[in-house]
Amino acid sequence: MDEKDALILQYLYEDRVITKAAERLYITQPALSYRIQQIENRFGVKIAIKSGKGIKFTSEGEYLVSVAQKILIEIQNAKDHLTNMATEVQGTLKIGATSIFARYHLPYILKTFVDMYPKVLINVNTGQSPNIMEMLDNDKIHVAFIRGDYSWDGLKHQINEDGMSLISKSKIDLNELPSLQWIKYLPPSRAKKYEPNTLLEDEIKIWWYEKFNQPPINTMSFDSYDTCKVMVEQGLGYSFIPKIFLNDNDDFHVVDLIKKNGETVNRRSWLMYKENYAQLRVVNKFTDYIKSLKLPSSKNQLTEVEL
Numbered sequence: 143m144d145e146k147d148a149l150i151l152q153y154l155y156e157d158r159v160i161t162k163a164a165e166r167l168y169i170t171q172p173a174l175s176y177r178i179q180q181i182e183n184r185f186g187v188k189i190a191i192k193s194g195k196g197i198k199f200t201s202e203g204e205y206l207v208s209v210a211q212k213i214l215i216e217i218q219n220a221k222d223h224l225t226n227m228a229t230e231v232q233g234t235l236k237i238g239a240t241s242i243f244a245r246y247h248l249p250y251i252l253k254t255f256v257d258m259y260p261k262v263l264i265n266v267n268t269g270q271s272p273n274i275m276e277m278l279d280n281d282k283i284h285v286a287f288i289r290g291d292y293s294w295d296g297l298k299h300q301i302n303e304d305g306m307s308l309i310s311k312s313k314i315d316l317n318e319l320p321s322l323q324w325i326k327y328l329p330p331s332r333a334k335k336y337e338p339n340t341l342l343e344d345e346i347k348i349w350w351y352e353k354f355n356q357p358p359i360n361t362m363s364f365d366s367y368d369t370c371k372v373m374v375e376q377g378l379g380y381s382f383i384p385k386i387f388l389n390d391n392d393d394f395h396v397v398d399l400i401k402k403n404g405e406t407v408n409r410r411s412w413l414m415y416k417e418n419y420a421q422l423r424v425v426n427k428f429t430d431y432i433k434s435l436k437l438p439s440s441k442n443q444l445t446e447v448e449l
Contacts, residue, residue, distance in 0.1 A: 145217050147181055148210035150174065151189070155207045158196040181206075215281050222422050232261035233424045238274040238283040239266065242367075243411060246386050247437055248287070255431055262424055270329075272336035278414060279336075284425050285415040290338035298414040299429070302437040306346065306407040309371070309394040310380040316397070320356050323379030325370045328363040345407045346382055349399050384409065411437070 153163040154174075164174040182189050189203035199207065222233055239248050244266070252264055267277060271288050278286040278296075287301070314322065329343070350358065362379065364370050370381040374394065388396065399407035413432050419425045 143181075143206075143210060143213060145214070147177070148213040148217075150177055150181070151203075151207050151210040152214060154178070154190070154197070155199060155204075158198075160197065222424075230261060231259045231423055231427050233422070234263045234265055235285070235424050235428055236265045236283040237267070237285055237287070238277045239268050239287040240271050240274060240289045240411075241268050242289060242384070242386065243287045244268045251432070251435070255428060258431070259424070259427060271338065275336040275414075278416070281416075284419045284422070285413060285428065288412045288414055289409050290342070291340055291410060292336065292338050292412075292414075294412075294414050296414060296416045297420060297429075298412050299433055301411040301413055301432065301435075303406075303408045303410050305385045306342070306382055306399045306409070307385055307388065308380060308397040308399060309374050309383050309388070311374055311377040311394065313395040314380065316353070319380070320354050320358050322359065323362065324358045324360050325362045325364070325373045325379040325381040326360055327367055327370050327381065327383075328365055330365060342407075342409055346399070349401055349407050352402050 150163070150167065153166050154160070157163045157166070160174055160178075161171050164171045167174065169177075178189060185202075185206065187202040187206075188200050189206060190197040190199045192198075218234075237248075248266070252266075256262065256264065265283075267274070267283060269277075271290050271292065274283075274286045274288060275292055275294075277283045289304070362373060364373070367383055367387050371383060371387055373379065374381050374383075382399065385398075388394070401407065413429065415425065415429060420429065
């Protein structure tokens, strides 16, 4: 199986639709169907069968996909190491980042890094922290920007801390909070394997029950902090928001969440990567660059860069 066949199986497995996979491969659907038939003939097995508007992989097909994924990783590792032998910093840097980090920090980070090393190609994947952790664990990315404290045996560097705040349209009596409407951020379901050591929602609960002996009224739940913020802007209730979402021109009443022991309710951001990838020149330069930065917790720009 060559790299092209491996890539075909990988894209086909991800999309489960031949037309979509053909678009990603920049070939026609008939050409892709022919290549699939060639692979099936070569191995003497049926890779996939039609299922509704898409396809469903056979057990033999799923096995070949696993082989294809290993081949693609080995080929990319070989390319990375060969590139690493060159004197100039170049090659592809594969980054995974949480959506929040990608929105508020990554553009400014990458702009400066690319200016420093123009021959480096950047590949970025975004998502929730558990998804990025899984990609890092499975060698689909070189480095990861993660929010929250996760168990990790590789290398990691704390980037910053992002505090949590209670926001409302106007000033409210905190004693009346249980009777007011809570506009709640509801995180997506997580894979148990990649669950953080401490859940942010549990930290908020600790803060809550240190102050109140009754649960809040929960009538609105959203999977986006931005949506929660807009709802508060309309005076529909209060919400708990990471400070990074707040701007200087926002017109909110803001109360930082501080527990009885004096600790703030916050989320730490980390740079994580495997030790073997640190040997790559492009990864080494990037991680050193990140360690030189001082990232803010509440503004979407770098406050200090030491290069």
